[in-house]
Amino acid sequence: xxxxxxxxxxxxxxxxxxxxxxxxxxxxxxxxxxxxxxxxxxxxxxxxxxxxxxxxxxxxxxxxxxxxxxxxxxxxxxxxxx
Numbered sequence: 001x002x003x004x005x006x007x008x009x010x011x012x013x014x015x016x017x018x019x020x021x022x023x024x025x026x027x028x029x030x031x032x033x034x035x036x037x038x039x040x041x042x043x044x045x046x047x048x049x050x051x052x053x054x055x056x057x058x059x060x061x062x063x064x065x066x067x068x069x070x071x072x073x074x075x076x077x078x079x080x081x082x
Contacts, residue, residue: 004046
């Protein structure tokens with residue numbers, strides 16, 4: 001199973017690049033950025049799925065909350081519609 005990680009996106013700023021190994025560390029970084037006056041809103045982004053090169057195959061990353069209405073734990077079902 002691929003590694004789960006979290007990233008911080010500050011609205012109106014550059015795309016996130018750092019992978020935080022825990023939700024707590026991502027929240028701490030988001031708080032630090034907001035308290036430093038870098039943006040007005042920060043989002044903590046969590047990995048759910050990842051695709052791998054070759055014939056693309058989607059895999060679940062870590063534990064996924066099954067109470068999300070758009071998510072199926074069956075990895076052959078994507079939450080993104082064509």
